[in-house]
Each structure stands twice: as structure tokens, then as C-alpha cells.
Amino acid sequence: MAASISLGTFAVEDFFSARNGKNSPMSRTTNHASPFGRFWSALFKMWSFFVYIFHKQYKTIVEHQTVRYPISPMGCITAQRLLAVKHKILVLDLDETLIHSTHDGVIRPNARTGNRPPDFVLKVLIERHPVSFFVHKRPHVEFFLQTVSQWYEVVVFTASMEIYGSAVSDKLDGGRNILMRRYFRQHCTQEAVGYTKDLSSISADLSSIFIIDNSPIAYKGYVHNALPISSWYCDPKDTALLDLLPFLDSMRFVRDVRTVLSRHRNINVPLKSTVKNIENS
Numbered sequence: 086m087a088a089s090i091s092l093g094t095f096a097v098e099d100f101f102s103a104r105n106g107k108n109s110p111m112s113r114t115t116n117h118a119s120p121f122g123r124f125w126s127a128l129f130k131m132w133s134f135f136v137y138i139f140h141k142q143y144k145t146i147v148e149h150q151t152v153r154y155p156i157s158p159m160g161c162i163t164a165q166r167l168l169a170v171k172h173k174i175l176v177l178d179l180d181e182t183l184i185h186s187t188h189d190g191v192i193r194p195n196a197r198t199g200n201r202p203p204d205f206v207l208k209v210l211i212e213r214h215p216v217s218f219f220v221h222k223r224p225h226v227e228f229f230l231q232t233v234s235q236w237y238e239v240v241v242f243t244a245s246m247e248i249y250g251s252a253v254s255d256k257l258d259g260g261r262n263i264l265m266r267r268y269f270r271q272h273c274t275q276e277a278v279g280y281t282k283d284l285s286s287i288s289a290d291l292s293s294i295f296i297i298d299n300s301p302i303a304y305k306g307y308v309h310n311a312l313p314i315s316s317w318y319c320d321p322k323d324t325a326l327l328d329l330l331p332f333l334d335s336m337r338f339v340r341d342v343r344t345v346l347s348r349h350r351n352i353n354v355p356l357k358s359t360v361k362n363i364e365n366s
């Protein structure tokens with residue numbers, strides 16, 4: 086494949102070999118064509134090569150474009166209404182919600198990492214063995230955290246080990262002091278179906294706390310305090326975090342999160358597909 090921007094003969098020929106196959110008519114040299122025919126053939130190849138490069142670059146730009154959720158200034162009445170309700174806690178899962186990671190080259194079957202390098206690599210000691218984790222950040226996670234931290238007290242609750250979850254949280258936080266309150270595997274309850282998360286261990290007031298988690302098992306004891314999100318396995322076009330922002334913007338005004346979340350449960354993510362994702366993970 087033409088990985089080089091070079092317009093040299095090799096790059097162009099390499100491009101056509103990859104696109105059309107080595108034995109395709111386009112890749113064969115037209116030794117018997119007239120000079121005029123060879124000129125047009127070369128010109129066509131150059132044009133196709135430029136189109137290919139442009140399309141590739143355009144796709145990269147689209148996938149990494151900056152997207153913003155405009156936050157309008159709050160009027161006096163709106164601000165008073167917000168003061169009349171409690172400041173809420175937003176609990177966030179890590180794996181397949183904010184990030185996706187593999188360790189020491191083990192890639193899950195449904196992962197779509199492609200050739201993209203990880204956003205960061207963590208080297209941690211687990212049971213005295215050094216393990217490298219290759220971590221991909223879900224698209225828009227930085228902006229998501231920056232935005233929701235203005236609306237909620239943000240808490241991390243992961244079923245992963247503390248040494249890993251803490252390192253991932255540090256990287257996502259990036260010194261912004263957003264993810265300072267953290268709960269790990271030792272704070273979960275191990276049940277036959279997996280690790281479940283007890284939200285009451287974070288706050289006894291269940292009217293003002295809810296969790297965003299890709300795993301329904303994690304919040305099975307608090308289904309009216311959960312906002313489902315699809316499991317993320319490195320799809321670069323994913324916008325799930327951005328899509329939640331208007332809803333989260335509104336949720337801070339409600340008196341009891343359960344009145345809304347009990348109505349929205351399983352709308353965003355069908356339980357069946359989410360459980361299937363978990364089984365495949």
C-alpha cells in the first residue's frame with residue numbers, strides 16, 4: 086500500500102498494485118502501447134493516486150475533527166432553579182465506557198483498533214509481573230470530562246484492579262483534578278454474574294447519584310440510577326459520549342434522577358446486545 090506521500094514511480098506503482106491486485110490490467114505495464122497511450126495511462130494513475138491520498142487525508146480529518154457542545158450562559162431564573170436542587174454525583178465506568186485497553190498484545194475479537202497506535206501505554210506490576218496496557222481513549226472523552234465536571238461531582242467506579250484503574254484515571258484526568266474520587270474492584274461486590282457496583286457506598290442519597298456504564302451487570306442493583314451506554318471497542322467514529330451531553334445538561338435540574346432514568350432505561354442500549362458484548366469480552 087502507498088504509505089508514502091512521495092510521488093515517485095515506486096509509490097504510484099505500489100499504490101496500484103495494492104488497489105488492483107498484481108495481475109490486474111491496471112497494474113501491468115503497457116509495453117506495447119504507443120507513447121501517447123502510455124502518457125494518458127501515467128496521467129490517469131497520477132490522478133487516481135491524488136484522489137486516493139486526498140480521500141485518505143479527508144477521512145482522517147473528519148474522524149478527528151473538533152466537536153463542541155455549545156454551553157449557553159444561564160439566565161437568573163434557570164440559575165435559581167439549579168440552586169433549588171441538589172448538586173449531583175455522576176459515576177463513570179472506565180473500560181469500554183471511557184476507554185478500551187488491551188494488554189501485552191492481546192486484542193479482543195470485536196476490537197476495531199485497526200492500525201491506530203494506543204493513546205497511551207501503562208506499565209504496571211500485577212502480582213510482581215510487569216504488564217503493559219495499550220489504552221485507546223473513546224472519541225471526545227477529554228471534552229466530555231471537561232464538560233460534565235462543570236455540572237456534576239464526577240466519580241470513577243471501575244471493576245478493574247486499583248493499580249490499573251488508578252493509572253488510567255490519572256491519564257484521563259491529565260492534572261485537571263476531575264477524577265479525584267475513585268472506586269475499584271475491591272469496592273465492588275462479586276456475584277455469580279460478575280462484579281456489581283454499590284452506588285450507596287458512594288452516596289446514601291440515591292435521588293442525586295447515577296452511573297454511566299456499558300455493563301448492565303455492574304448496576305443491576307440500581308437500574309433506576311443508571312444511564313446505559315454502548316460498549317466501545319475502538320470505533321473511531323463513535324459519538325456516544327457527545328450524544329449524552331444534552332441529556333446530562335438537563336439531568337442536573339431534576340429533583341430525583343430516578344424519575345427520569347427509570348423511563349429511559351434500555352432506550353439507548355438494548356440490554357440483549359449489551360449482554361452479548363459482555364459475553365464476547
Ligand SMILES: [Mg+2]
Binds near residue numbers: 180298
Ligand atoms: Mg465497563
